[in-house]
Amino acid sequence: MPRLRxxxxxxxxxxxxxxxxxxxxxxxxxxxxxxxxxxxxxKVKDNNFEMLLNMTMLKVQSNEVLTATTDMFLAENESDxxxxxxxxxxxxAWIDQLSEELANRVDxxxxxxxxxxxxxxxVKDISDGMFKKIALSEALLIEYKKVETYKRLQxxxxxxxxxxxxxxxxxxFNSMDQKSLLxxxxxxxxxxxxxxxxxxxxxxxxxxxxxxxxFLDTPSLTSTYQRYLVQLEVLNVLKSENAQLSxxxxxxxxxxxxxxxxxFLNNLNKVEEKITVRKSHLYLLLFASFIxxxxxxxxxxxxxxxxxxxxxxxxxxxxxxxxxxxxxGRDEISEMAKSVKKYIQEILEKEQQVTETNKKLEHLAMHDxxxxxxxxxxxxxxxxxxxxxxxxYKEPYCLAMLDLDLFKSINDTYGHDIGDKVLIDFTSxxxxxxxxxxxxxxxxxxxxxxxxxxTSESSALILMERIRGHINSxxxxxxxxxxxxxxxxxxxxxxxxxxxxxxxKQLTLADKALYDAxxxxxxxxxxxxxxxxxxxxxx
Numbered sequence: 001m002p003r004l005r006x007x008x009x010x011x012x013x014x015x016x017x018x019x020x021x022x023x024x025x026x027x028x029x030x031x032x033x034x035x036x037x038x039x040x041x042x043k044v045k046d047n048n049f050e051m052l053l054n055m056t057m058l059k060v061q062s063n064e065v066l067t068a069t070t071d072m073f074l075a076e077n078e079s080d081x082x083x084x085x086x087x088x089x090x091x092x093a094w095i096d097q098l099s100e101e102l103a104n105r106v107d108x109x110x111x112x113x114x115x116x117x118x119x120x121x122x123v124k125d126i127s128d129g130m131f132k133k134i135a136l137s138e139a140l141l142i143e144y145k146k147v148e149t150y151k152r153l154q155x156x157x158x159x160x161x162x163x164x165x166x167x168x169x170x171x172x173f174n175s176m177d178q179k180s181l182l183x184x185x186x187x188x189x190x191x192x193x194x195x196x197x198x199x200x201x202x203x204x205x206x207x208x209x210x211x212x213x214x215f216l217d218t219p220s221l222t223s224t225y226q227r228y229l230v231q232l233e234v235l236n237v238l239k240s241e242n243a244q245l246s247x248x249x250x251x252x253x254x255x256x257x258x259x260x261x262x263x264f265l266n267n268l269n270k271v272e273e274k275i276t277v278r279k280s281h282l283y284l285l286l287f288a289s290f291i292x293x294x295x296x297x298x299x300x301x302x303x304x305x306x307x308x309x310x311x312x313x314x315x316x317x318x319x320x321x322x323x324x325x326x327x328x329g330r331d332e333i334s335e336m337a338k339s340v341k342k343y344i345q346e347i348l349e350k351e352q353q354v355t356e357t358n359k360k361l362e363h364l365a366m367h368d369x370x371x372x373x374x375x376x377x378x379x380x381x382x383x384x385x386x387x388x389x390x391x392x393y394k395e396p397y398c399l400a401m402l403d404l405d406l407f408k409s410i411n412d413t414y415g416h417d418i419g420d421k422v423l424i425d426f427t428s429x430x431x432x433x434x435x436x437x438x439x440x441x442x443x444x445x446x447x448x449x450x451x452x453x454x455t456s457e458s459s460a461l462i463l464m465e466r467i468r469g470h471i472n473s474x475x476x477x478x479x480x481x482x483x484x485x486x487x488x489x490x491x492x493x494x495x496x497x498x499x500x501x502x503x504x505k506q507l508t509l510a511d512k513a514l515y516d517a518x519x520x521x522x523x524x525x526x527x528x529x530x531x532x533x534x535x536x537x538x539x
Contacts, residue, residue: 064538071084081130118245386451387506400491403514407485419477513526
């Protein structure tokens, strides 16, 4: 056993002994009281409590099945229906087990069994009806697509009269929204024939037969549509029956639960009478515990003071306050406080280092190492965000590709170090011409990208010509060399292209304009507006 060299150690040992004594007293009293309560509780449970729980669980499981059947009407595909069926099958296993346990213990057992059978039949009817509805929905969609394909072919072939007739027939068929379908008058074969028969003498027999196949045969759009409407009416009837069954289940199970509750409460009242007697014993135990707790509080005062000292040190560290907190004493807690204080100081220093490193890494991840402007990765991410904003709000933006003319000859003549300085001078000059909202980035080598949000083509063209003229107006002075250089620019305002979500196609168009600027003599701005490109050059 360690020597008790400090008063605090002695207090801790004393505190431990007192806690052990109090725990023993409370434990023995609690065991005796618990044993008596378990006996009384066991009797109540054997009589009514277990039945009440089973009855409540039966109601819960039945309601979950009914909820699932209601949700089945919202299923969009067969996989959802199978998932609902698996879920209901799992709930049904619970219902069967609970029904067997309650068979001889409730007055309305026969009614519960009949209700269970009706519930299972309802589940099967709904499942079969929804499977049929989804199958008819898919078949109807196929017939719709056949008609749409036929219309497009007729329009391409110049048969506008046939295409117009098909549109008129299609007006008889509503959307596949269930409410609107049931509210409209069902299209009949006779109504469809009224549109088709006038064309019999004006089109070929083959075309007429094809129209009849699309709209009048079995299967066809008309017959499938009528079957679909009939199935929706069947499902509406099932919905009504499901709602009635839900009310019936709630009523029957609720009556059974109410009867079980009354029996349970009668037995529980008897147990409460015994509990009242035990309360007096527990009050005495509580008073003894209070006296012991008061003594423990007096012993803990010194201990809590030392703990509070550690808390102050930790709070000072959390708040990053560097003021000194005096720590005195030679006991264990004081030594611990000194160690915690030193440890927090070391953590703060390391945290500061990590923060500075993360800032540097974040800057490197977004910026080009040579020119210190944004890099390709950051440019692509912002271009994608700007394009998404354009797709949503239809606010145009402009995109420019800038490429230094004959930059390879500068590297070959003066060396790559001078070439790097030319790039740095170029990016510095361009950056001074831009707005805060513009995004200028190095895409690779001597090629740069410029994203101009909420900018029209005319405004962007003025800016590009100003940049081109500024670059061409003065040489770059590097290591006593006066290096004249120019820039070619390809400009595009966001285009309505076939794939509106492919933002890379906007870059391709800007690059195409840049290529034409190079091809037509360099030191100019080309604007992409379809074919041909518009070339701008200001002397």
